[in-house]
Amino acid sequence: MKKIIFMFLCAATCIATLMAVPAKRLTQTIVQPDGTEIEVILSGDEYCHYFTTTDGFRIAKNSQGVYEYVILQNNQLELSGLKALNPDMRTTEHAELLTSINQEEQRNFAVQQRMAKRNTRNKMIQQKVEVSERTKMPVILINYSDVQMAVQNPQTAFNDLLNQTGYAANGATGSVKDYYEDASFGQYLPQFDVYGPYTLPQDREYYGANDLWGDDVRAPEMIADACALADQDIDFSQYDANNDGYIDQVLVFYAGHSEAEYGPEESIWPHRWVVYPSINYDGTDEDITFDGKTVADYACFSELKGYTGTDMCGIGTFCHEFGHILGLPDLYATNYSTHNTLGSWDLMDYGPYNNDGRTPPTMSAYERFYLGWLTPTILHEAGNYELVEIQSSNQAYIITSTGEHNLDGANPDPTSFYLLENRQQTSWDTYLPGHGMLVTKVNYSATKWENNTVNNTSRSMGVEIVQADGRSSTDGDSGDTYPNGSLYTSFTPYTNYPVYNITENNGLISFAFMDSSTQSREDADCFTEMFERCTQQGTNDISSSLNNYCDNDGWSGTKIFEENGGLKLASSSSGGELTTPTLGLTGTINVEALLSPFGNDNATITLSLTGNGTLSTTQWQVTAEDVYTCSISDADASTQLTLSVEADNRFYIYAFEACNETISTVNQAHSQTFLQILPTENGLRFENVLQPSNIRIYNAMGQLCWQQKILDAQDCPLPQGFYIVSIFNDAGQLQYSQKIVCQ
Incomplete structure (x- = not known):
């Protein structure tokens, strides 16, 4: 009989709005008990994490320590009984099993289960800390009974990491305070009061061992024990700014490594959650009340980065989790789907790992807008515009279908809009994959934001990058921004609001907006x-x-x-x-x-x-x-x-x-005598190029996806969809246009 190994949710442990940093994307070699090696990738977050093979099949250990494939059967995830192998070592038996596995169905099952179990815990967790000019929070350092902090003078080291102006230890770009002061353009100055370290009464495995669902068994108890030990030194009453009886936030750094970066399985995965008696903590309210204030909302982080060695952590994971504390949702797919999101461009996606966690990217225009730190300029009049790098200007433009917006980032009206910002590879953005004008499309849904499911659906993401080259990359690439040299100089978010003549000179972006005489495509014909x-x-x-x-x-x-x-x-x-x-x-x-x-x-x-x-x-x-x-x-x-x-x-x-039908100055029959446009598995191919041809390809939204002057046969990578391929002469006049489907 197959053993059921996952249920994903139970009322006592798994709640929909638990928020965490995503797994660090690495390939790790695991040795099976018989000596067979298998390459695996850690997937998920604190809410649910697991190993997959390099081609995405979920695996888990059986009672003998052998990793097997996981299948969905009888509305449960079960072990298949078949040992997992690398793709090049699989047999016909493996092929038959894996062909029957629907990975999307497994992910959907996880989401359905977790949404079904939402309970009253959500009423307890404070959705966000009010963003006032100054806030202060306690930070507690803890050792386990068997694992001690490796960092020398930990209280000084962590005080510097959190508060020091110009912090540069271990190749850092700045402290947490530096990061948020810069991102808010001086409007938010957090203060972190560091205490400890204290030694917990139990060992690391007691608090952090994974249960059958992949959750750390007693993380909330670790927080409760840490607060009890620190009570001798902390007046917790000073950390309830809104005087609601709850400590605004307890922040904890624990000794050792993080499971999110392939640390030991018994190590804690950094996360934000809540201590909730009778739900995830066996104690009572009295056990977690100190100086008249009760512990509830918390976030925790590892002392060290990576999975070996004694290098101190960077600020990336802390800044990500603190973003949650301020009210920001995750922007990676929290249902563990594999579609592409914002990757290393964004703090609330994979950006916390930039430069090994030492240099998270600055907050995007959208995140600043959402938190009230940036008010974008509405584009609704034709003209020429400039866009200065966001870190030095706190500047962005917003485009809507109506030319109007209430400029309330947290409750936007209209809910769909585009933001234009200038990102350059300096300071916090040094380790971005590219530079130029970054265009972000936002489609706000209160339900998605509240449930932390903003980007779980590939066709309907809440926050996504409009990639200039039309090509997806999980971690982002240099082709995401405009103009990328001079390859991508225009896009049309709405038919009557084109952006064109995009240029970049010495870090300054210039562009023209809304002049129909420059448009090459007659969007009114669609x-x-x-x-x-x-x-x-x-x-x-x-x-x-x-x-x-x-x-x-x-x-x-x-x-x-x-x-x-x-x-x-x-x-x-x-x-x-x-x-x-x-x-x-x-x-x-x-x-x-x-x-x-x-x-x-x-x-x-x-x-x-x-x-x-x-x-x-x-x-x-x-x-x-x-x-x-x-x-x-x-x-x-x-x-x-x-x-x-x-x-x-x-x-x-x-x-x-x-x-x-588009009939141009060159009829279709004549056009195809000198240029053939052929669909391929990965996009389009241009053949029979007998003369130089200026090609522009638009998607169904009228956005420019690809632009190039071709002199010979040329491949154009494109995702599935339907497109308009337009050919222009050197004077910019449309010569021919053809609709084509990439499947």
């Missing part, structure tokens, strides 16, 4: 809907309020439900219907829609028109996620398209675009 206001799965029929969920007003239908990044049509008992607004296009229209079936439903979608026009097909058979196409001839401006399905034909729609 109707585009990306459903960006759909941010979560819903069970209520939203047919009567579609204007609240769609980018364009005028959608209508029946039996329509919200989905992350799109809509779901129909139910098991009722059919559904979705009708577009009037498309505002005439003549021949090419239609493309990104669709996916629901579960095992193979949806047969009936297409019909309101108004003039003739459809090239009246049916789509949706059996897999793909781009489905049709054309409408003889359309007029009032033409609308309807998608209808019967019960048990449920499907998702994630994107919709309708465009007029």
Whole structure:
């Protein structure tokens, strides 16, 4: 009988809003009991962490210490009974098992379980510390009974790391106080009062050993014991600024290494949580009340960096966790999904590990905006603009679809917007992967922020970088910023708000905004809907309020439900219907829609028109996620398209675009005699290049993804999606344009 090894959640240990630094991305060699070596990667965070093979399959130890593959069976994660091996050593038996494993399904199971177990603990944890000019917090240093701090003069060393102006020990860029003073542009000056070290009554394994769910068994008890020992030296009553009876925050550095950086399994994973009697701590409120104030919210960190040696930690992990204390969510995928997020560009993603944790990147324009430390300038008038490096200017621009914004970062209206900032590889940003204008797209959802699930859905991330080169990189790369030399000089966040002529000279960014005469693509010839206001799965029929969920007003239908990044049509008992607004296009229209079936439903979608026009097909058979196409001839401006399905034909729609055929000064037949545009597995390839060609490729949102003058055959890497490839002469005049799908 297979042993159940994970349940991910239980009311006593795992709560949805526990926040932590992500695992450091390293490959480690594990030796199986029979001597076989396997390369593994540590994944997850304090809430749930585990090893995977290098190709992403989850593994865990059985009772004999052998790592096996994990499978999802009978709504539980279980050991498979098959020993894990490196990809190049696997047998046919391994191939059969791994083919049957749905990694996405395993991740979804974890999320469903953890969300189902949210409980009253959430009412206890203080969502954020009020950001006043000055705050002070106690920092307690602790030894275990069997592990002592290795740093010499630890109280002095940690006081310097936290408070010293110009801190430079071990190659540091500054102290925690330096970091937050710089990020806030002098508006926030934290004070950290360091006490200890004290020696705990138990050994490290007692507090930090992992249970069956991968959690440290007694981390809250470690905090309670630390406070009890420090009570002799600390007047805790001075650390309750809002006088609510709870200590605002207890911060603890524990001896030794961190499990997040491949330290011993019994070491604690740095995190922010709460001490909650009867839930995660066996003691009572009286046991954690000192000087009339009760311990609740806490964060803890390791003394040392890495997994061996005695090098003192950097400030990166502390700054990340302190960001949570101030109210910032995690920006990595907290459901352990593998899609790309902000990586090393951002403090609340993988940035805490920059320069081995010594130089976290400065807070982004969005994080400063959210905390009230930066007010961006709204772009709504045509003109030429300059953008100074953010660390020296605290400057950013904001673009919205309406040209207006309430400029409240924590409660934004509208909730979707773009931020433009200038990042240069100096000071805190020295170890960024690139430099230039960084464009961040924000799609705020109070539910996602509260649940710490901001970037868990790849199609509907709450905060993401608009990558200039259109290529994803988990850790970020130099192609993420504009203009990257002169390769990427424009993008169009909204049809009527183009940004172009982006240049970078001696660290200064210049650009032009909103002058239609410079635009190469006629965006008015397309109707585009990306459903960006759909941010979560819903069970209520939203047919009567579609204007609240769609980018364009005028959608209508029946039996329509919200989905992350799109809509779901129909139910098991009722059919559904979705009708577009009037498309505002005439003549021949090419239609493309990104669709996916629901579960095992193979949806047969009936297409019909309101108004003039003739459809090239009246049916789509949706059996897999793909781009489905049709054309409408003889359309007029009032033409609308309807998608209808019967019960048990449920499907998702994630994107919709309708465009007029583009006929330019060079007809299509002639164009293709000198240039061929061919889809490949990784994007597009240009062949038969008989003359120099200026190529620009736009995605469905009108954003420039790729730009280059090609002289010979050329590959262009692109993710899946539909694109417009435009060819220009040296005078900047459009010669030819073609829509193409990369699958």
